[in-house]
Structures are given as structure tokens and as C-alpha cells.
Amino acid sequence: MGYRNKTYVVFDGDEDKWAYGFMLGWKKNEHVDFDFHDAHEIFKLTANAQDEDYIKRALKERFKSAKQVIVLVGEGTKHLYKYVRWELEVAIGLDLPIIAVNIADVKKRRMDQEHCPPIIRDRYVMHVSFNAAIIKYAMDNFAEKYAENKKTKTGPYYYTDEVYEKLGL
Numbered sequence: 001m002g003y004r005n006k007t008y009v010v011f012d013g014d015e016d017k018w019a020y021g022f023m024l025g026w027k028k029n030e031h032v033d034f035d036f037h038d039a040h041e042i043f044k045l046t047a048n049a050q051d052e053d054y055i056k057r058a059l060k061e062r063f064k065s066a067k068q069v070i071v072l073v074g075e076g077t078k079h080l081y082k083y084v085r086w087e088l089e090v091a092i093g094l095d096l097p098i099i100a101v102n103i104a105d106v107k108k109r110r111m112d113q114e115h116c117p118p119i120i121r122d123r124y125v126m127h128v129s130f131n132a133a134i135i136k137y138a139m140d141n142f143a144e145k146y147a148e149n150k151k152t153k154t155g156p157y158y159y160t161d162e163v164y165e166k167l168g169l
Contacts, residue, residue, distance in 0.1 A: 006037045006065045007139060008096070010087045011072035012080055019072045019103045019130065026132045034132040036139055056086065063090055068097045068143045070135070071120070075104045078117045088119050097146035098125045099138045100156075106130035109164065111156035124153045133167040134159065 011020050026034035069091040071077070077084060091098055102108040104115040111127040126142045128134045137159070 005067055006062070008062055008066040008069045008087075008091070009072065010069060010084055010091070012074050012077055012084065015076055016072050016074040016103060019074070019101070022130075023070075023132075023135070032132050034136050036136075052082070055083070059083075059087065060090065063094060063096075066091075066094075066096055068099065068139065068146075070099045070101055070139070071117070072103050072130075073100050073112055073115050073117070075115060077104075078115055080117075085117060085119055088117060092119070092123070095150070097143045097150075098123070099135070099142055100125050100127045101130050101135055102127065103130045109134075109161075110158040116156075122155055124150055125156055127156050127158045129164075129169075131169055133169055134164060137163065137167060 009020055009023070011017065023034070023036070026032045027036065069087075071084075071088065088098070098120060100111065100116060100120060102112045102115075104112055107129055109127070109129045111121065111125075113121070116127075124146065126138050126146075128138050
């Protein structure tokens, strides 16, 4: 497999595209310290791609360069099986670190039990609030920690209040 430096973002394309849009906006904004290599830039899908097999093949191509996954956890994320659950299954199968970003309650700093997809609730997943600084911190730090700890850690993880305070949150 080739060099992995991208972040694969999982989200509800119908309801939560706004949050992904914010991430792209933060990336473009010179006044916000936020950047990531977006796996969605690989193998672009046409707006009217409807064939499920075609879409899943294209998404698997994106996973090939991913070093980590962000899942945007919105109001209906836990109910989405066709793509969201499938993408999480692929990420787990590839043993990629997963960062769950709470967008149903953007201030929640721990796992959002009400909205988090069941497939990742008991896994070693980092849960953060929806804020550029803490998401960037997680992207910069969790993948390395995941590699070190994945054999011994289970269950949801989150950063302490001290980490948020250090980031000015």
C-alpha cells in the first residue's frame, strides 16, 4: 500500500455536509490554524453517482491513502448503515485510528452516547467537540498514540479539560 498521509472524513452527506464544509473552510482560512490532507480529493465522484458498488469501490480507493478517519457524529449518524456504517467497518478492518467529532452537540467533549454509531462505542476511538483547535490536536496526536496503545486500550477516549484549556477552549 502507498504512503498514507490523508484523513478520511465520514459523515451524513444529506444532513451533516455543513460540518464537513466548515472543516474545508477552516483549512482555507489563513487566520485559522487548521489543515489536513483530505482523502476525498482522491478519486472524485460525480454528483450523480448512484451505483452503490461503484461508490464503494471509489471510497475504498480513498481509504488506501488514509492514515486516520474522522467521523462527524450528527443527529442521525447512528442510523446510517448503507455508507456510514460500511465506511466505519472498512476503517476498523484497516485498523485506522478514528476520531469521533460531536456535531449533534458541538460542545460535548466526550462520547455522545445518544448519537454515536454503535459499531464504535466500545472501541478505542477519540471523541472530541466540534472545534478546529481540538480536531487539529486530535489529528496531530491521536494516530501516533493509537499505534502505541491499540493493543491495550479499549472503549471511548477523550481529552481532559486541561488539554482543552491549553488550546484556549
